[in-house]
Amino acid sequence: MPTSTARSTQFLLERFSPKQILSIAAANRRINLWEGAVSSGKTIASAWAWMMFVPLASTTGELVMIGKTRDSLYRNVLQPLMNPEIFGELADQIDYTPGATSARIFGRLVHVIGANDIKAENKIRGMTCAGAYVDEATLLPENFWDMLLTRMRAPGARIYxxxxxxxxxHWLKAKFIDDPIQRASMKVFPFVLDDNVHLDPEYVAHIKASNAGLFYKRFVLGQWVAAQGAIYDMFDSTTQVVDILPMIRKWVSVGIDYGATNPTHAVLVGLADDRRLYVVSEHRYAKGSASLSLTQAEASRRIVQWLDNVPRHGRVRPQYVVVDPSAASFKSQLLQDGLNPTAADNEVINGIRLVSNLLANDQLRIHRSCRELLKEMDSYTWDPKAALDGHDAPLKQNDHGVDALRYALRTTRLLWQHQLRRAA
Incomplete structure (x- = not known):
């Protein structure tokens, strides 16, 4: 090794948790997988083990590092690896320019690959690999992982x-971790948040407070659990539905889920003096048996009229008007009618996680007049068919208001997240 065994050992003892050190020492199988909670130290431990392997890897095969995208791989793994405060002398052994398709580690060429769709397997087809590092393995297509396994043909080839x-x-859990035949060629190192003994206790408390329900079980306890039942099971209508609103100090956003044939639903969100977010009012138009579909111009005009006369508040113009990104022509209509729309951040699971955390920490409340949204908060459920297929998705029914709420909050989080009251 370029660094002495004594120096490496001392560095590990000073910077790494016992769980990390034990996993690095035991990572000697064809597949070595670190899985578990966020911020638990698994990525740093796996990256160190990878760095220990690179100089020893067979020269008869190629080395690859893989993430969902090259940008995410750089952010999650390569950038920390290049930080001497985290990796000491090892950081000097990496030469990489963000966005590049290759890096040099200990002088070895390492291909840097993004694998975000089923076509990605073509990027490694035909390779003979001596070693691979994979970041966020569950986000990779299953066919890519299968192809990667067939490419590990050089003597002593390993995956980290x-x-x-x-x-x-999920295929990684069901077909590999839980399969006795596949497991025989694997080492799996499970981590929970509390395994990272070097974290600031205040940060640990923040992470625990910032995850609720399904997300707490996965991202704090490191459990492989199914998304099932009510999505917002932490919503407490006895305390989080209000009849009287505090003073609104900032009008944050309107979230709009536009429907040409489905209902159009808009929600107005404000930040109040008690440092909570409030859904102050809603606007909804749904075609009924006796009503007609609205043109985009008519739907836009009705939203403007609603914002001109919000109950209890009069004319309101929030900082953001956030619209479903698929409704491009409706955005143009809103712009013509004097609003300045923004395409919503439509990362569904991250949006659901954000709303869940706000509810769990009593940082979000809803005015009782938002009747349609409140109905959806109770009926919004995980799709059981999606769960059987190994992925998370909400059931696509009765979701127009909750989608609008997700747009309004997820897209604007940088505006309000540091102004909220602390979780109890």
Whole structure:
């Protein structure tokens, strides 16, 4: 090794947790997988083990590092590896320019690959690999992982991978971790948040407070649990539905889920003096048996009229008007009618996680007049068919208001997240 065994050992003892050190020492199988909670130390441990392997890897094969995208791989793994405060002298052994398709580690050429769709397997087809590092393995297409295994043909080839837990029916869990035949060629190192003994206790408390329900089980406890039942099971209508609103200090956003044939639903969100977010009012138009579909111009005009006369508040113009990104022509209509729309951040699971955390920490409340949204908060459920297929998705029914709420909050989080009251 370029660094002495004594120096490496001392560095590990000073910077790494006992769980990390034990996993690095035991990573000697064809597949070595670190899985579990966020911030638990699994990525750093897996990256160190990878760095220990690279100089020893067979020169008869190629080395690859893989993430969902090259940008995410750089952010999650390569950038920390290049930080001497985290990896000491090893950081000097990496030469990489963000966005590049290759790196040099200990002088070895390492291909840097993004694998975000089923076509990605073509990027490694035909390779003979001596080693691979995989970031967030559950986010890779299953066919890519299968192809990667067939490419590990050089003598002593190994895979080093990390991931957060997902559904217990996800292919990585069901077909590899839980399969006795596959497991025989694997070492799996499970981590929980509390395994990282070097974290600031205040940060640990923040992470625990910032995850609720399904997300707490996965991202704090490191459990592979299914998304099932009510999505917002932490919503407490006895305390989080209000009849009287505090003073609104900032009008944050309107979230709009536009429907040409489905209902159009808009929700107005404000930040109040008590440092909570409030859904102050809603606007909804649904075609009924006796009503007609609205043109985009008519739907836009009705939203403007609603914002001109919000009950209890009069004319309101929030900082953001956030619209479903698929409704491009409706955005143009809103712009013509004097609003300045923004395409919503439509990362569904991250949006659901954000709303869940706000509810769990009593940082989000809803005015009782938002009747349609409140109906959806109770009926919004995980799709059981999606769970059987190994991925998380909400059931696509009665979701127009909750989608609008997700747009309004997820897209604007940088505006309000540091102004909220602390979780109890």
């Amino acid at each position: 991978a990390s991931t957060n837990p997902d559904s217990p029916t």
